[in-house]
Amino acid sequence: MYKVLVTARSVARCQECIDLLRQNGCEVIDGAGDVPRNEQEMLKLIPGMDAVIAGVDEINAPVIVAGKPTLKVISRNGVGYNTVDVQAARENDVTVTLSVGTNNISVCELVFGLLLAVSRNIVRQSEAVRAGGWQRVQGMELYGKTLGVVGTGHIGAEVIKRAHAFGMKTLAFDLYPRTELTGLYGTQYVSLDKLYREADLITLHVPATKDTVGMINQQVLDSMKNSAILINTARGDLVEEAALAAALKAGKIAGYGADTTQEEPPGKDHPFIQLPNVVITPHCGGYTREAVVRSSVTAGEEVLRVLKGETPLFPVK
Numbered sequence: 055m056y057k058v059l060v061t062a063r064s065v066a067r068c069q070e071c072i073d074l075l076r077q078n079g080c081e082v083i084d085g086a087g088d089v090p091r092n093e094q095e096m097l098k099l100i101p102g103m104d105a106v107i108a109g110v111d112e113i114n115a116p117v118i119v120a121g122k123p124t125l126k127v128i129s130r131n132g133v134g135y136n137t138v139d140v141q142a143a144r145e146n147d148v149t150v151t152l153s154v155g156t157n158n159i160s161v162c163e164l165v166f167g168l169l170l171a172v173s174r175n176i177v178r179q180s181e182a183v184r185a186g187g188w189q190r191v192q193g194m195e196l197y198g199k200t201l202g203v204v205g206t207g208h209i210g211a212e213v214i215k216r217a218h219a220f221g222m223k224t225l226a227f228d229l230y231p232r233t234e235l236t237g238l239y240g241t242q243y244v245s246l247d248k249l250y251r252e253a254d255l256i257t258l259h260v261p262a263t264k265d266t267v268g269m270i271n272q273q274v275l276d277s278m279k280n281s282a283i284l285i286n287t288a289r290g291d292l293v294e295e296a297a298l299a300a301a302l303k304a305g306k307i308a309g310y311g312a313d314t315t316q317e318e319p320p321g322k323d324h325p326f327i328q329l330p331n332v333v334i335t336p337h338c339g340g341y342t343r344e345a346v347v348r349s350s351v352t353a354g355e356e357v358l359r360v361l362k363g364e365t366p367l368f369p370v371k
């Protein structure tokens with residue numbers, strides 16, 4: 055019987071994943087703590103394990119060595135792997151896998167939550183009603199508007215599909231345009247400049263890289279429509295926050311919906327906090343029951359593939 059250590063808290067609580075492992079002949083050891091496990095804790099937990107399903111627990115070289123000779127796979131319940139010493143894993147013949155593509159729909163649905171929250175002033179009006187008011191704030195329909203989608207990978211493509219159902223036109227920019235989106239939803243790939251200039255609403259879905267960090271800067275904000283609404287569920291670093299706060303305050307653009315900020319949490323004194331046309335959520339885009347189950351089950355499936363000698367779907371190379 056294989057021994058699978060689970061230190062990722064959400065996986066340890068996911069009955070679907072635990073059942074899958076047990077049905078495939080694994081003993082599941084719940085090693086999850088209230089916070090991610092550090093090296094000392096991992097060193098105690100890992101000896102004798104065939105696999106570990108980890109959150110952002112510290113899996114460095116000493117931990118990996120302590121897992122040998124039994125340890126064969128480290129399955130990350132997520133897509134980042136900066137907490138795993140991949141080089142040490144490679145040297146010790148331990149496969150590292152990821153749970154890829156499990157929260158696209160959740161993030162995409164939050165994009166629409168933010169689009170509607172900002173365009174219809176939902177949060178602001180709800181807060182006013184709670185305070186005893188009944189004053190309406192005029193909103194804007196999404197129907198017939200042009201949505202600019204920056205990055206048409208997993209999440210951006212889901213956004214385009216749903217924007218089409220809302221009766222929106224879509225302009226897009228990506229290093230690798232996907233022609234099927236043009237055929238299916240009429241999406242037009244255009245230059246970034248044109249997208250910023252012409253879109254009524256803009257949503258960011260690119261990773262933070264040297265080319266994208268700070269891409270929403272003063273000059274770009276100046277080129278947008280005064281009525282534009284910007285949505286950022288990707289990374290806070292894509293935006294120069296001081297310039298954006300100033301543009302929002304001055305009415306150079308109309309609103310901002312964000313699931314991420316440069317510093318998380320942003321802090322009470324952050325310039326976004328007092329702005330009525332900003333809605334911020336606490337990086338919860340992928341945090342739904344469905345995405346958590348999908349991610350946990352994928353992590354379990356990757357463990358089973360490696361233990362059965364099959365090729366994992368999402369190995370770190």
Ligand SMILES: NC(=O)c1ccc[n+]([C@@H]2O[C@H](COP(=O)([O-])OP(=O)(O)OC[C@H]3O[C@@H](n4cnc5c(N)ncnc54)[C@H](O)[C@@H]3O)[C@@H](O)[C@H]2O)c1
Pocket residue numbers: 157158161204205206207208209210227228229230258259260261262263265266287288289313314337338339340341
């Ligand atoms: N809010 C959340 O909880 C949450 C959850 C998951 C992902 N994300 C973030 O969402 C973003 C998109 O995720 P995804 O899964 O769709 O990623 P993805 O890798 O599937 O798509 C990213 C797209 O960006 C394009 N791209 C990369 N660099 C570019 C550049 N310089 N210019 C133009 N296009 C560029 C790629 O070609 C790709 O099509 C990432 O920043 C990710 O970190 C946030």
